[in-house]
Amino acid sequence: MKHGKQSSLSKNHMRQERYEEYDVIVIGGGSAGMMAAGRAAECGARVLLLEKNEELGKKLLITGGGRCNLTNVGPDFLEKFGKDKKFLFSPFSRFGVEDTLRFFNERKVPIKVEALGRVFPESDQAQSVWAALSRYMDEGRVEVRRNVFVKGFEAQSGCIIGLRIGGNDEVLRASSYVLATGGLSHPETGSTGDGFRFLKELGHTVRDPEPSLVPIRVRERWVHALSGTALEDAALSVYQDGKKIFIRRGKMLFTHFGLSGPMVLNMSREAKELMKRQQVELMLDLLPGTDQGAIDKRIQAIFLEHQNKRVKNILSGIIPAVFSEAVLALAGVDSGKPAHSVSREERLSIGRVIRRMPMTISGFLGPEKAIITSGGLVPYEVDFRSMCSKKYRNLYVVGDILDIDRPSGGFSLQLCWSTGFVAGESAAQYAMSVQAV
Numbered sequence: 001m002k003h004g005k006q007s008s009l010s011k012n013h014m015r016q017e018r019y020e021e022y023d024v025i026v027i028g029g030g031s032a033g034m035m036a037a038g039r040a041a042e043c044g045a046r047v048l049l050l051e052k053n054e055e056l057g058k059k060l061l062i063t064g065g066g067r068c069n070l071t072n073v074g075p076d077f078l079e080k081f082g083k084d085k086k087f088l089f090s091p092f093s094r095f096g097v098e099d100t101l102r103f104f105n106e107r108k109v110p111i112k113v114e115a116l117g118r119v120f121p122e123s124d125q126a127q128s129v130w131a132a133l134s135r136y137m138d139e140g141r142v143e144v145r146r147n148v149f150v151k152g153f154e155a156q157s158g159c160i161i162g163l164r165i166g167g168n169d170e171v172l173r174a175s176s177y178v179l180a181t182g183g184l185s186h187p188e189t190g191s192t193g194d195g196f197r198f199l200k201e202l203g204h205t206v207r208d209p210e211p212s213l214v215p216i217r218v219r220e221r222w223v224h225a226l227s228g229t230a231l232e233d234a235a236l237s238v239y240q241d242g243k244k245i246f247i248r249r250g251k252m253l254f255t256h257f258g259l260s261g262p263m264v265l266n267m268s269r270e271a272k273e274l275m276k277r278q279q280v281e282l283m284l285d286l287l288p289g290t291d292q293g294a295i296d297k298r299i300q301a302i303f304l305e306h307q308n309k310r311v312k313n314i315l316s317g318i319i320p321a322v323f324s325e326a327v328l329a330l331a332g333v334d335s336g337k338p339a340h341s342v343s344r345e346e347r348l349s350i351g352r353v354i355r356r357m358p359m360t361i362s363g364f365l366g367p368e369k370a371i372i373t374s375g376g377l378v379p380y381e382v383d384f385r386s387m388c389s390k391k392y393r394n395l396y397v398v399g400d401i402l403d404i405d406r407p408s409g410g411f412s413l414q415l416c417w418s419t420g421f422v423a424g425e426s427a428a429q430y431a432m433s434v435q436a437v
């Protein structure tokens with residue numbers, strides 16, 4: 001342990017018998033690992049962070065489209081974690097949303113709140129968040145070793161006694177270890193599921209990871225043609241066997257393969273489950289919450305005002321212009337017709353299509369495009385008061401490697417900050433306790 005905030009720890013340094021080099025080794029330099037390393041060092045531990053990439057936090061830098069949605073201040077925060085919320089009372093009460101805001105504020109990262117409580121750095125740069133975490137680790141003099149591939153753990157009698165790295169199986173030892181190797185999404189960032197393998201080798205239960213929060217592939221060409229279009233407020237209903245199963249409302253994006261954006265990502269898991277049984281249809285509502293009669297009145301008014309204009313050029317008064325061709329095609333109306341020659345039946349059909357544009361799911365993007373992977377270390381094998389494994393007294397597990405369900409919106413990173421903070425502190429305390437023996 002270092003001299004510093006907790007001066008009594010210096011005595012422990014003298015008594016350190018079992019491990020010469022480090023108090024805490026953190027494996028994985030992503031969001032959770034950086035927070036854990038910083039906190040352990042702040043608590044006085046000598047910390048080594050191992051990262052297989054040439055740089056830390058590659059995934060953090062692409063979060064929120066490069067803007068980093070770092071937490072969420074919306075209501076019912078815990079509820080968003082569904083059945084898993086029971087595990088999270090403790091870490092979120094130790095380091096919750098308010099603590100996250102304070103943490104970044106104190107490190108000169110002013111923040112702003114956007115729709116649905118999403119919090120971003122004012123700079124709109126994930127880099128600011130990354131830099132704050134790097135400074136946090138620097139303040140505690142965390143030693144960082146990049147380009148180091150961790151191969152596995154050595155364990156004995158419920159205790160981790162070392163870890164193997166690199167090609168020559170060099171063994172590194174510390175009093176405690178924080179595993180922060182992430183999940184399986186966007187493997188190019190370094191999250192290739194190594195931690196899942198380590199945990200299985202140690203006898204832990206790992207639920208098979210599957211991509212979760214993924215963009216959806218859609219068959220219809222008109223959808224692909226709208227690539228790049230965003231809708232701030234749309235509704236998508238999910239149908240199976242002609243029956244409406246559920247509906248979601250929010251922001252969505254059109255891409256060259258189908259649909260993405262927060263609302264789509266958040267419904268992807270349920271849609272995927274349904275697809276395992278049978279074909280799933282989607283129905284897009286461009287004007288959710290608007291009465292069908294009111295839509296027809298608006299169409300009538302616009303047609304009257306622009307009687308001689310082509311119908312495809314005037315629908316922009318009601319829906320985003322880029323949708324006009326698709327709506328008219330689905331309604332079976334010639335888009336080149338002047339408004340005055342559109343029949344009543346055709347007009348009503350246009351109104352109906354605006355609220356019901358059918359699409360067919362043809363699949364889901366894979367792990368390389370997922371925001372998170374579901375699956376991972378089952379939560380009942382972790383003591384969430386400390387983030388310690390229930391099988392190994394000096395192993396702490398944090399971030400995406402945990403099998404915790406959550407939606408998009410800043411909840412994943414908050415999970416990283418909370419579990420990282422608690423694990424860093426607990427790992428430092430454990431190191432202190434064994435060295436005091």
Ligand SMILES: Cc1cc2nc3c(=O)[nH]c(=O)nc-3n(C[C@H](O)[C@H](O)[C@H](O)COP(=O)(O)OP(=O)(O)OC[C@H]3O[C@@H](n4cnc5c(N)ncnc54)[C@H](O)[C@@H]3O)c2cc1C
Nearest residue numbers: 028030031032052063064069150182190399400410412413
């Ligand atoms: C495109 C995208 C956008 C996202 N946007 C948001 C957002 O805006 N808000 C939000 O809350 N969440 C977002 N997420 C989710 C969020 O990024 C993750 O939940 C979070 O980064 C997970 O952090 P982690 O530290 O657990 O894992 P990771 O960030 O995956 O870090 C794990 C680290 O461990 C290293 N590692 C792995 N194996 C080894 C090994 N054997 N030896 C050494 N090092 C190893 C990896 O190289 C990596 O650096 C997004 C995810 C993606 C993919």
